[in-house]
Amino acid sequence: MMTVRGTAADYDRWGAFFGEKSHWSWDGVLPYFKRALNFAPPDAAVVKSANITYDTNFWGNTSGVYAGWPSFQFPGTTAQMDAFRGIPGVPLVKDSGSGEPGVYWYPTFMDPVRVERSYARTGHHDKAVNRTNYHLVTGSKVTKVVLNGTTATGVSFVPVGSGLPNPTSAQTVVNARKEVIIAAGGIHSPQILQLSGIGPRKLLAAANITTIVDLPGVGQNFQDHPMIQASFMYRSFNVHPNPQDLFMNATFSAWSDKVWAANRTGPNSIATGNAAAWLPFPIISPRAADIASALASQNHTLYLPADTDPTVAAGYRAQMLSYAAALTSNATAFYNLVLTGGPTNGIVVDLHPLSRGTVTIDPRDPANREPLVDYRALANPLDAAIMADIVRFTRRYHLDNPRTKPWGATEIEPGAATQTDEQFRAWLAETLSPSEFHPVGTCAMLPRTLGGVVDEELKVYGVRGLRVVDASIMPTLVGGNTCQTVYGIAEKAADLIRFGPPKVAG
Incomplete structure (x- = not known):
């Protein structure tokens, strides 16, 4: 799994929703990134042969x-x-953990001794x-937070089968002496809160659940990162060895298997790859200012579900105004292209989609059904415009770049016939993966x-003794x-639980 943080601006954005004195910022999270992971530098011979750069100042060594x-x-x-040096303005960054956008090497979650997944x-x-x-406790699923009035006192859970609770099983309750902490992720944390009577009143009433808060x-x-299939193939990728050529070579394949079996080294030690581009929108799009202006002037509520609460709509507007500024800045990466090392490349990612979806319990049988997940991908029409420019830049890298021209790239998907925003919108509606x-x-x-x-302490509003600590708390x-x-987030939460919020100067 890729070990990437994003940019410093991503975390400063979180704190900005609370004001200048928020402890959620790049400076407020960097110590916890360092605490969370133990950085093992790459082998010196590989560093030299591949020109890998890194900076241990952004990493820890205790986890x-x-x-x-x-x-x-x-x-x-x-x-x-x-090859990115063939496109003016693209920065090549020394370390993936620096909080800077650009093209860089990055590690993966891998134990350097066992050469296996570390998690x-x-x-x-x-x-x-x-x-x-x-x-x-395994093989079980939390059904709700147990509440005494508006104070969390524990959780109840039941055994599961096929991933769903067994409705005939007796509930087991675990009581909390201090706090209940939910860490069920972006899909199931909201489900647990809703099943507990914490959520939108209208939804809870439809599910016949008493509203507590x-x-x-x-x-x-x-939100999720949408993936775009922009596929290119090189006719003469004169860089050897490359993966496709070599793994069809019996001698190389035999050597790869041999060194892996002997000491877990060689090509088989590569997981997802270790290099990618993470670029700001002004670098990839000549119309960054126009799209940013259009985003800022939108009636943002039009792109949310019709019954969206005014507070949620206000939050969406605040996010869109923040993104409008980011679209014209070189501090936030909107574009991601993972480099394969071989003669084909196929996936690009929109790092900051504008559309927002929902995750809700199923009112027909809320306790025994999985939640209803609606991505609402492309609900904001500017997402299609941004993704169109993401593909256009990818074309530029492959087809209009003096560094890649000798490789003779051919566009496979979406194809040269897709040119206008309208054509891109139709293509994306058929091919986009929303997740x-x-x-x-x-x-x-x-x-x-x-x-x-x-x-900011990850405490649920209106409830005493209840926090959420997982990806669901990320506002953007x-x-x-x-x-x-x-x-x-988990490392920072541990300090918030033990010591309370830090003092922020200013």
Whole structure:
């Protein structure tokens, strides 16, 4: 899994919704990024051969979860990175953790000794199994937060089958001495709150659930990274060895298998790859100012569900105005292209979609059905315009770039016939994947007047003794994979729980 944070501006944006004195900012989260991961530098020989750069000042070395590197890189990856030098204005950044947009190398969640996935289980859970204050219950699902009035006192849960609760099973209740902390993610945290009577009153009434706290933002503000299929193939990728050529070569394939079996090195140690471009919108689009102006002047409520609460609509407007400024700035990355190292490339990502979806319990049988997830992709028409320019820039990189011209790229998808915004909109409606499996925003950390669900201490508004600590609290998506950010949120939450909010100068 890619170990990427996004830009400093992504985290400053979160705090800006609360004001200048917020402790949610780049400076307020960087120490927790460093605490959350143990950085293992790449092998010196690979650094030299691939021209990998990194800066350990942005990383820590105390966590049980590792950010590591493979022991091999295909030369094509370095060539594809260097090809961005053929486009004026594209920055090449020394380290992925610096908070700067640009083209850079990044590690993956990998144990450098075992050369296998490093994550919460290997870094924390397995080590905590024998602790007397740690109990992990598997094969079960929380049904609701137990409340005494508006105070959380515990949770109830039941066994599951096929991922759903068993309606005939007896509820087991675990009581909390201090607090209840929900960490069920962008889809299921809002579901648990809604099942507990915390959420939009109209939704809860339709599901025959008594409203304990009318909190309209629960399940609103749903976001994910949409993936766009912009495929290109090189006719003469004269950079060897490259993956496709070599893995069809019996000698190379046999060597790869041999060194992997002997000491877990070589090409088989590569997971998802380690290089990508994360670029600001002014670099990829000549009409950044026009799109930003159009976004700022929108009647934003028109692009939300018809019955959206005014506080949620106010929060959406605040986000769109923040994005309007970001679209003309070089501080926020809107474009992502992962580099394959081989003669094909196919996926680009819109890092800050403007459309917002919903996650709600199913009123027909809320306790025994999965929640209803509506991405509402492309609901804001400017998303299609932004994605059109994302594809246009990808064409420029492959087809109108002196560094890539010798490779003889051919566009496979969407094809040369797709040129106008209207044509792109029709193509996206048929091909866009609304998810990169990064669901966030449904228990947003925002002021309550902006449709927020939790405050800056991650406490649920209107409820005592209840916090949410997971991706659902992100008010806006970060310009990168969400896993490292979730780890940083968890580390920061631990300090908030133990010590309360930090003092911020100013």
